[in-house]
Amino acid sequence: MADFNKVLEPGDYEKGKLNVVIEIPTGSNHKIEWDRERACFMLDRVEPMAFAKPCNYGFIPQTLDEDGDELDALVITDQPLTTGIWLKTRILGVLKFVDGGEVDDKIIVVPEDDRNNGDKYQTLEDLPKQLLDQITFHFNHYKDLKKPGTTEVKEIADVKTAKQVIRDSIERYIEAHPEVKAKKEIKEGAEQAKSAIKSGIEAAKKAIKEATK
Numbered sequence: 001m002a003d004f005n006k007v008l009e010p011g012d013y014e015k016g017k018l019n020v021v022i023e024i025p026t027g028s029n030h031k032i033e034w035d036r037e038r039a040c041f042m043l044d045r046v047e048p049m050a051f052a053k054p055c056n057y058g059f060i061p062q063t064l065d066e067d068g069d070e071l072d073a074l075v076i077t078d079q080p081l082t083t084g085i086w087l088k089t090r091i092l093g094v095l096k097f098v099d100g101g102e103v104d105d106k107i108i109v110v111p112e113d114d115r116n117n118g119d120k121y122q123t124l125e126d127l128p129k130q131l132l133d134q135i136t137f138h139f140n141h142y143k144d145l146k147k148p149g150t151t152e153v154k155e156i157a158d159v160k161t162a163k164q165v166i167r168d169s170i171e172r173y174i175e176a177h178p179e180v181k182a183k184k185e186i187k188e189g190a191e192q193a194k195s196a197i198k199s200g201i202e203a204a205k206k207a208i209k210e211a212t213k
Contacts, residue, residue: 003039024057025080063169066103094162096154
């Protein structure tokens with residue numbers, strides 16, 4: 001299996017796009033987690049069926065949330081997605097969440113290309129209120145039988161807040177992985193050089209054109 005943190009980047013989040021890897025399908029009570037040390041998925045535990053996931057649950061590659069894990073994502077689809085696939089998504093917002101005193105935010109996304117519903121979910125306001133209520137209830141209570149009162153949904157915030165959470169998580173990952181930071185700097189340098197060369201060529205063409213008038 002591919003190491004998703006090596007073969008995938010987070011995506012162009014500034015333009016509202018994210019790459020997400022699915023861990024848990026909608027309706028599953030299996031707490032499946034990405035094991036970054038072994039680059040594979042593991043079944044961490046089996047939850048009570050009453051707390052099956054109300055939506056697909058996954059992570060954003062090359063990110064680190066404040067709890068030390070990859071930044072989570074909640075993927076809204078009409079049908080469950082399969083563990084281990086990845087998809088391009090569009091950002092709608094973020095579930096501001098605390099688990100056991102640690103920040104464990106979850107970005108809310110939908111598939112970038114959903115022809116089944118005509119891409120009707122463009123903002124948080126487009127999502128059914130009942131679905132958002134179910135998601136909020138789930139994360140407020142899914143640990144009640146084992147550790148009651150340890151989870152709390154603070155709010156469901158907008159895209160701007162979501163992008164800041166993603167930005168911070170990417171920066172944490174880069175700081176923890178110097179090789180990624182170096183690769184990013186090389187890529188940015190190459191893009192700047194390419195842009196400078198293109199500008200120089202255009203300027204030269206313009207100068208030649210002016211000189212031959």
